Amino acid sequence: xxxxxxxxxAISALALLVSGGASFAQEAREIALISxxxxxxxxxxxxxxxxxxxxxxxxxxxxxxxxxxTQVDRQIDxxxxxxxxxxxxxxxxxxxSQAATPLLQQAKDAGIPVIAFDSGVDSDIPLTTATTDxxxxxxxxxxxxxxxxxxxxxxxxxxxxQTSRTGIDRRDGFVNRxxxxxxxxxxxxxxxxxxxxxxxxxxxxxxxxxxPDLKGIFGTNEGSxxxxxxxxxxxxxxxxxxxxxxxxxxxxxxxxxLMNGAITQxxxxxxxxxxxxxxxxxxxxxxPDIIDTGFFYYDATNMDDPEIAAVLYx
Amino acid sequence: MSTIATxxxxxxxxxxxxxxxxxxxxxxxxxxxxxxxxxxxxxNFLQTANVLAILQATSVNGVLAIAATIVIITGGIDLxxxxxxxxxxxxxxxxxxxxxxxxxxxxxxxxxxxTVSGLISGTIVAKxxxxxxxxxxxxxxxxxxxxLVISGTKPIYFNNTPGFTQIAxxxxxxxxIPALPVPNGVLILFLVAIVISFVLSKTALxxxxxxxxxxxxxxxxxxxxxxxxxxxVYALAGSVxxxxxxxxxxxxxxxxxxxxxxxxxxxxxxxxxxxxxxSGGRGTVLGTLIGxxxxxxxxxxxxxxxxxxxxxxxxxxxxxxxAVFADxxxxxxx
Numbered sequence: 001x002x003x004x005x006x007x008x009x010a011i012s013a014l015a016l017l018v019s020g021g022a023s024f025a026q027e028a029r030e031i032a033l034i035s036x037x038x039x040x041x042x043x044x045x046x047x048x049x050x051x052x053x054x055x056x057x058x059x060x061x062x063x064x065x066x067x068x069x070t071q072v073d074r075q076i077d078x079x080x081x082x083x084x085x086x087x088x089x090x091x092x093x094x095x096x097s098q099a100a101t102p103l104l105q106q107a108k109d110a111g112i113p114v115i116a117f118d119s120g121v122d123s124d125i126p127l128t129t130a131t132t133d134x135x136x137x138x139x140x141x142x143x144x145x146x147x148x149x150x151x152x153x154x155x156x157x158x159x160x161x162q163t164s165r166t167g168i169d170r171r172d173g174f175v176n177r178x179x180x181x182x183x184x185x186x187x188x189x190x191x192x193x194x195x196x197x198x199x200x201x202x203x204x205x206x207x208x209x210x211x212p213d214l215k216g217i218f219g220t221n222e223g224s225x226x227x228x229x230x231x232x233x234x235x236x237x238x239x240x241x242x243x244x245x246x247x248x249x250x251x252x253x254x255x256x257x258l259m260n261g262a263i264t265q266x267x268x269x270x271x272x273x274x275x276x277x278x279x280x281x282x283x284x285x286x287x288p289d290i291i292d293t294g295f296f297y298y299d300a301t302n303m304d305d306p307e308i309a310a311v312l313y314x
Numbered sequence: 315m316s317t318i319a320t321x322x323x324x325x326x327x328x329x330x331x332x333x334x335x336x337x338x339x340x341x342x343x344x345x346x347x348x349x350x351x352x353x354x355x356x357x358n359f360l361q362t363a364n365v366l367a368i369l370q371a372t373s374v375n376g377v378l379a380i381a382a383t384i385v386i387i388t389g390g391i392d393l394x395x396x397x398x399x400x401x402x403x404x405x406x407x408x409x410x411x412x413x414x415x416x417x418x419x420x421x422x423x424x425x426x427x428x429t430v431s432g433l434i435s436g437t438i439v440a441k442x443x444x445x446x447x448x449x450x451x452x453x454x455x456x457x458x459x460x461x462l463v464i465s466g467t468k469p470i471y472f473n474n475t476p477g478f479t480q481i482a483x484x485x486x487x488x489x490x491i492p493a494l495p496v497p498n499g500v501l502i503l504f505l506v507a508i509v510i511s512f513v514l515s516k517t518a519l520x521x522x523x524x525x526x527x528x529x530x531x532x533x534x535x536x537x538x539x540x541x542x543x544x545x546x547v548y549a550l551a552g553s554v555x556x557x558x559x560x561x562x563x564x565x566x567x568x569x570x571x572x573x574x575x576x577x578x579x580x581x582x583x584x585x586x587x588x589x590x591x592x593s594g595g596r597g598t599v600l601g602t603l604i605g606x607x608x609x610x611x612x613x614x615x616x617x618x619x620x621x622x623x624x625x626x627x628x629x630x631x632x633x634x635x636x637a638v639f640a641d642x643x644x645x646x647x648x
Contacts, residue, residue, distance in 0.1 A: 030620075038623055062620045070572040073562055077371040077610075081617035084364035085356075098471060099566040102483065163467055163572075 028060040029088035031278045033271070034079050035065035036093045036118060041247040042222060042267050045313035046118070049271025050091070057279045059088070069164070072096045079103045083112070089278035092126070093118040113281040117274040119165045128287040130273040132265040134166050137295040138173030138220070141242050141263050142181070144297055145174075145216050148240045148260055152184035153215035156207045158228050160195035160221040167192075170220040170244065188214065193224055200227020201234065208235050216240035222247050229259045246298075248314040254300055261299030266311045269293040340640055341588055341604045344633075348608065352615035359618050366496060368607075368614045373482065373499035374399075374562045376606040378577060379584035380510050381554035383602045386585055387514070388547050389527040389594025390446035394435060394453035395555050396577030400570070401457040402427045402559025407470030407569035410478065417477050424563075425556035431457065432552020436545035458575055465571040472567050482564035499561050503603075506557060511599040513550070523547050527594025584609055587637040608633065 033050055037043045047063040054061035062082070066074040072095045080103060082090060090107055092114055094100050104125045107114050116126035145155060157174060161167040171190060178185050189207050193200030200219065204227060208214060217232075217239055219225030225243025229250075232239055243250055243262030253259040270293045277287055298308045352359040378395045385392040402424040410420035431453065438449040472478040481498060488495030514520035522543040525533045534540045563569045588605030590597025612633060616626040 060620075064617065064623050067576070070570065070574075071576075072566050072568075072570050072573055073374065076566070077367070077613070078617065080367040080371070081364070081614045084361060084367055084614075085358050085618055085620070096469060096566065096568060096570065098473075098568060099570075101567075 028058055029282065030060045030062060030085065031089050031091060031275050032082035032085065032087040033061060033063045033091035033117070033274065034075060034082055034093070035063060036069050036075070036095055038063075038065040038067065040222075041313060042245055042265075045267035046271035046274075048313070049268035049273075050275045051271075052268070053272040053275035053279075057275065059275065059279060061275055062087075065093075066095070069095060072099050076100060076103065083107060083110070086110075087112065088282055089113045089115065091115045091117050091274040091278060092121065094121045097122040113278060115274050115277045115281065117270055127281050128277050128289060128291055130270050130277060130291040130293055132270070132295050133292055134169035135173035137244075137263050137265065138170040138218075139177035140295065140297055141170075141218055141244065142174045142177035144261055145218060145240065145242050146178070146182045146185060148242075149185070149215040151182055154186050154188045154211055154213060155216040155218070156189040156211070156214060157187060157191070158200050158203055158207075158217060158219045158224045159190060159192050160224050162192055167220065174218055174220075193227055195221050195223035197223050197227045197230065200224045201230040204228045204231025205235055208232070208237050208239065214239055216242065218242045218244075220244050222250055225259065225262060226250055226253070229253045233258060246312040246314075251303070251312060251314070254298065254303065257300060261297055263295055263297055264308075264311055265295050266293045267313060268311060340644070341601055341608065341637065344637065345604055345608050345611065348611050348615060352611070352618065355615075356618045359615060362494075364614065364618065366500075368610050369500040369503075370482075370497050370565075371614065372606050372610040373497070373503040374558055374565070375577070375580050375584060375609065376503045376603055377506050377554060377558040377561060378581040379588075379602045379606045380506055380599055381551040381558065382578070382581040383585050383588075383590055383597055383599060384510065384514070384523060384547055384551045384554070385446070386582075386590055386592060387523050387527045387594060387597045388544065389530070390439060390544075390548075391450065391582070391592070392435065392548070392551055393447065393450040393578050394431070394457055395551070395558075395581055396574040396579075397454045397458040397461065398428060398431050398552065398555045398574075399559045399562060399577065400574035401431065401461045402556040403563035403569035404461045404465045404470065404571055406560060406563055407472065408464060410475045411470050411472060414474065417475055420475065420478070421481075421560060424560050425553050428552040428554070428556025428559065429549050430552070432549040432555070433545060435552070436548030439548065440541035440544040454575070454578070461569075461571040461574070465569065467571060469568040469570050472563065472569075479564055479567050482561045499565060502557065502561060506554060507599050507603050510550075510554065514599065519543065519546055519550065524595060527596070529595075580609065583634050587634060589641055605637075608637075 035043050035046060043065055050061045050063055064078045075095050076099055083106060090112055101123060104114055104123060108125050114126045116129040118131055120129045157171060159167055159171045175187060178187055188211055191203045193203050200223060217228045219228040222245040226249050229241050232241055241259045243259050246264045250262060254262055273291045273293055277291060280287055296308055296311055302308050378399060381395050382392055405427040406420040406424040409415045409423045435450055435453050438444050439446050484498045485495040486498055514523060526544060584605035585602050587608055588601030590601060612630055
């Protein structure tokens with residue numbers, strides 16, 4: 001019988017632990033954020049922004065997301081559990097808009113306001129969307145790339161994927177800007193590394209080996225950009241690298257000059273604006289359709305400016 | 315599975331222990347403890363809507379875990395259940411959405427795709443003598459790739475097949491008893507559990523499944539066509555995975571081609587928490603069902619209590635080790 005007693009003991013110890021935490025958390029209005037991911041630094045920065053707004057506005061913020069951005073059903077389970085808690089409002093970054101529709105309807109029926117963040121939801125239920133204008137952000141990357149290579153020569157794109165909204169918007173934003181504004185720049189290759197550092201490294205190396213005269217590469221998210229810079233380093237290449245997002249590794253690369261510069265979104269702002277919009281909705285205030293949370297170009301020269309340093313994250 | 319080992323301290327519980335029921339009791343009491351603890355900790359936990367959400371969240375992993383149980387009892391393993399589930403969902407999508415076939419064709423197509431894939435895995439294991447771990451690891455990747463190829467890397471939606479979402483999301487029970495809208499996905503999970511329990515305990519295939527896991531050589535020497543039964547086991551598991559594919563596709567109203575990898579580990583976790591031995595010869599569908607429920611109750615309960623997500627993962631890991639350790643202690647004492 002020792003075994004069962006041990007099990008019971010362990011579980012009740014655990015229960016004490018969690019119920020202690022829970023009773024403490026139940027004092028304020030709860031804003032439940034269901035994100036697309038969790039352990040990735042970008043999402044942790046969104047969480048940091050949300051927590052900051054929660055502390056300022058006096059609401060409790062919870063933050064959850066699936067292990068990776070393919071687990072649509074896990075995200076739905078998280079949304080269902082969050083609804084069961086009866087939160088005051090919900091923030092939601094949909095992996096798949098359609099799959100979430102029944103639960104969003106349930107939230108609407110229960111009078112729980114829904115705020116979309118990071119990417120839009122194909123539905124009129126969310127009151128607003130706090131997001132980055134990825135097309136414009138990638139166009140800024142194109143301008144910086146053109147400036148650094150002297151507005152002529154061959155370049156390439158290593159993108160994170162061809163299906164997600166951010167993947168499509170950043171690729172198209174970059175490619176279209178080059179096509180419109182820089183007739184002497186040729187994009188020789190657009191390849192997809194799934195946002196995986198190692199895969200993006202291999203892709204970069206093959207592009208560089210196939211195009212010895214290549215002048216620049218754009219990596220469309222944190223994993224892609226780090227992969228591109230690693231590929232450049234492994235081949236001892238001098239190619240210009242423009243990245244996207246931040247994170248400790250990418251910041252280090254920009255600092256050392258391995259990466260010439262990068263676009264950063266404002267994930268802290270995304271989290272902050274989401275919670276703020278939720279509170280506005282709860283207090284009966286007006287909200288715009290889209291809350292543009294902004295983006296910035298950073299390189300070794302401006303990284304330490306207070307305005308830029310505030311939106312960079314580890 | 316040496317439950318006949320002697321004990322110098324015979325106890326009243328010996329009978330229950332040796333029948334294997336004790337482990338189910340252990341897992342079951344673990345589940346009850348979790349339910350009680352979470353109910354006391356949060357008034358939102360034991361609400362009908364939340365209990366239904368837990369059951370709904372269990373349906374896919376439960377069906378996958380039942381498929382994994384069948385193979386694990388033979389002493390094998392099936393790492394391809396997660397991506398095969400996705401593959402079957404994609405097949406349903408291709409038949410229903412891309413080709414406009416009627417609903418029953420899509421349902422049968424998905425289950426058939428699972429069965430055929432199981433036949434192939436079983437043949438690779440039985441005839442080519444590739445270890446199950448490697449054979450199904452290969453199949454896992456093949457199926458993942460094929461799902462992406464066939465779907466063109468995009469989700470396939472079922473908007474043109476109105477009845478499709480009803481498979482998991484509708485509620486037959488709810489249409490009779492409005493106060494109890496148990497989703498059909500949950501009914502299907504229990505139905506699959508009953509059918510597979512029956513197959514394992516009452517049919518020749520079931521008897522050989524256990525015999526292969528206990529002592530394959532003895533079965534072979536007694537003149538049984540081991541390969542044929544083994545292929546049958548993998549095919550049966552495959553068809554069960556096909557049902558899981560339908561459930562997840564219906565739940566999401568789409569076949570998501572990139573999803574699936576990693577789901578085999580949750581299924582295997584449910585199997586071992588439920589007391590099925592990874593070395594084969596011992597296991598029950600009921601145990602697996604309880605194991606799957608423990609995983610989703612834990613996930614849901616910790617979320618209801620707003621426990622930080624990183625700690626949720628730690629706790630789940632601890633529970634898996636604790637459950638299997640309790641099982642080892644139990645057998646050491648016998």
